[in-house]
Amino acid sequence: MASITLDHLAHAYRPDPRDPQDYALKEINHVWRQGGAYALLGPSGCGKTTLLNIISGLVTPTQGRILFDGKDVTNLPTEARNIAQVFQFPVVYDTMTVRENLAFPLKNRHLPREAIAKRVEEIASRLDMTRVLDRKASNLTADAKQKISLGRGLVRSDVAAILFDEPLTVIDPHLKWQLRSTLKELHRALDLTMIYVTHDQTEALTFADTVVVMHDGAVVQTGTPEELFERPAHTFVGHFIGSPGMNVLPVRVDGATAHIGDVAVRLARAYPALPAGEKIELGVRPEFATLARAGTGLPVRVKRIDDIGRARIARVEIAGHAAAAMVPDGLALDGDRAGLALETRQIHIYAGGVLVPGEGGVG
Amino acid sequence: MDKPVNNRAWWLVAPVFAIVAFSAIIPIMTVVNYSVQDTFGNNQFFWNGLGWFQELLDPSTELGGRFFDALWRNLLFSGIILAIQVPLGILVALSMPRDGWRVAATLVLMALPLLIPWNVVGTIWQVFARADIGLLGYGLNALGIPYNYTGDTLSAWITIVVMDVWHWTSLVALLCYAGLKSIPDAYYQAARIDGASRWAVFTTIQLPKMKRVLLIAVLLRFMDSFMIYTEPFVLTGGGPGNATTFLSIDLVKLALGQFDLGKAAAMSLVYNLIVLALCWVFYTVMTHSGSERPEQGSAA
Structure with missing residues (x-):
């Protein structure tokens, strides 16, 4: 012992x-x-x-x-x-x-x-x-x-x-x-x-x-x-654990807002002191990203929907980057346009792959 | 359901039949034919039935006597060879390096004796062991050890045994080495964790895992040593007297020296049957020892 x-x-x-x-x-x-x-x-x-x-x-x-x-x-x-x-x-x-x-x-x-x-x-x-x-x-x-x-x-x-x-x-x-x-x-x-x-x-x-x-x-x-x-x-942990793994999207962070291409995402914490020169990424698990009707949330294009038994997973494209999201029951899609709702508190920001804690709590 | 009937598939098997017929069946039947006849030369043959076999298997006759003498010599020789080469081969295999450049060097060195033609092996040892000019023979005599393989039975036997050990231990060692290399590292690691001694590792892991290659080694060495001809023929020619006249040497003397084709044919058939029977016994014993039928399904 x-x-x-x-x-x-x-x-x-x-x-x-x-x-x-x-x-x-x-x-x-x-x-x-x-x-x-x-x-x-x-x-x-x-x-x-x-x-x-x-x-x-x-x-x-x-x-x-x-x-x-x-x-x-x-x-x-x-x-x-x-x-x-x-x-x-x-x-x-x-x-x-x-x-x-x-x-x-x-x-x-x-x-x-x-x-x-x-x-x-x-x-x-x-x-x-x-x-x-x-x-x-x-x-x-x-x-x-x-x-x-x-x-x-x-x-x-x-x-x-x-x-x-x-x-x-x-x-x-x-x-x-x-x-x-x-x-x-x-x-x-x-x-x-x-x-x-x-x-x-x-x-x-x-x-x-x-x-x-x-x-x-x-x-x-x-x-x-x-x-x-x-x-x-670490983004690696996000990828490796979970099925499908965490969505990791390259972003530009400005205070408490992240920009994925030209799409703005509100964050729960502010990140004033991100290291310069490192790759900044946003990580959110598919379980905390829900597909919604077009016009609500972030605009995405739906590429395909996988039925994995216990849930349906949408493969979407947001500002040109691939991501996965949950499809709620009863959601009717109109063409490939849809919206994406993220749980703000479950969004993490990574610099060079490592989690940045962020400051303060907004929500 | 109608199946088309034709016999064309036989053509596919025909070449094998032809090869087996020429390589085995026809020669053996020729020998069988000789074994039931007697000849006085001039290509004249007389029917003798099972006469040669009766004489051969009766030690009180001249033919039976020399047959059994040679047979015991053969069995003794094979016994000594196995008793030395198998443990020695295992020992050599255990002490061979496991990785690095030394592996290649050792393998080449070990393979060398196996690559030398048998009559050359006999000649090398004949010269090496000569009491007048050979390093071994001269050296032993100079040290005061009486040694003369042409005159002394014990010297002749020791020389033949040592020569065979030198020639063939490599084969056993290489086979065992291959068996050892196939043991996954996890077994050694588990044994270390279990606190096993070096001897316990040998008896509980290495020896059981080498069982299959050891079976092959024993079979090969038994068959080869039981049929040995070239080396002792070159070294001692069967002497001194008949001290190293093995079955194969005696057979050649009988068939080609005395031209007793009938006796020789009967002898070679019995010789062949003995080899087959002993190999079967070895194989059966070694494959069935301690085996229990594997159980299917969960044993938990």
Whole structure:
């Protein structure tokens, strides 16, 4: 049981990194609270697996320290850290039964035989695997194998954190939610720190209390799923989370008014001090943009309307830029002209991709 | 439903039939034909029925005696070869580099003995091991170790075994190396996290994952060593006495030296059956050991 502190941590796979592009993982400071359920979310190659491997000790960072409960473990090997890891592809020891697989980490640590047997039974019943304990592990399905990998972490009572590296990649879709809820239950029951790496926003948002979004080797935002949705700190977070992603439109901001081409948008806050030379953008989620009759709101041209089941999404063009908006039930469109109503408080302004807080509140 | 009936598809199979007929069926049937006859030269043949086979399988006869002597020599040789080359090959594969320029260098070095023609291998060792001018033979004798492969049975056997190990261990090592390379890193990482010792990693991950290539290696090495001819023929010619006369060497002596075509044909058929049977046994044992039918559907 431990909290994990990342202190000025950075990693480069090249031997002598100089400029920021050489780093697979740019400097990061973060504390993983004891007992938290975290998700590391980001596209492939954003550095999330590197970060995970640094925590588990499979990779030694180029700079910075990693502390477990204040104790420096940066140079400790994996086996000396109390970490368990579940990999993308299920790792089971083929020649062993499920029982032997679960007992393996304890056997290697020379625990007494009775203690091992008791602990294995306990974890097997938690994972609902008692029935298959004496089966060969190699003959089980992928989801059962992933549970064995997880079980090998859980049997160790000293384990500080369990790391998951995209554990549901090879699991059948209909079993994914089942395994995910098993994970949530275990997290609640065992008070373990869990860090879950994924590129799937649904997995991240449903599993974690705190989501860490990574992009291009750096952490761009850490927050609850709600925060990520309502106040994306970076246009990347806006794009990456949500389906469809946030509308990001280039604008010129003048006090509390944004100009998209020749269309003026009223803002909830004033932005007097936007940095010069940076690209200024307006971000608003489709969920806060509603299509309306022509003549109300901002003038847009409707390109097409997609029915995604629970809602209809309009693909529109505003002053020459593409955007997405919700189509309310019963809206009758006359040709391709329509209006767009934005929820003023949900409009964010970004400078060079980074959220600008703005001053004062008008509405 | 009417299906058009024609036999034109046979033309597609015909070339295979022709090739198999010329490469296997006709030669084997020729041998079968010889095996039931006796000849006194002049291309005159007499029907002998199963006579040669009865004589061959009876160790008390002259033919049966030399057949079983050679057979035991063969089995002993193959046993020694497998017992040395398989563990040694695994050991070499485990210590081969996993990446960098050394991989290419090691692979080339390892492949070298495999590329040398068999009679050249025999000649190299024949010269190398000679007690008068060979580095190995002269060196051993100079150190006071009595060594003479032309006169001493033990010396001859050791030389042949060492020669075969030098020639073929690379093959086992390369196959095992390929098996090792195919193990995903996650297995090693998981083993480190589980606190597995080096030995446990070998027995629980590497060995099981190498099982398939090891099966191929054992089969290849068994068949090759059981049919060995060229190297010992060049090195010792079957001697001293008959100490290194393996089945293949004896067969050639019988067929081409003594021109006993009937005896030789019967012997080669039995030899062939033994190879087939032993390979089948190896294959069955190694593919069925510890396998349980995979279960379909969720086991959760």
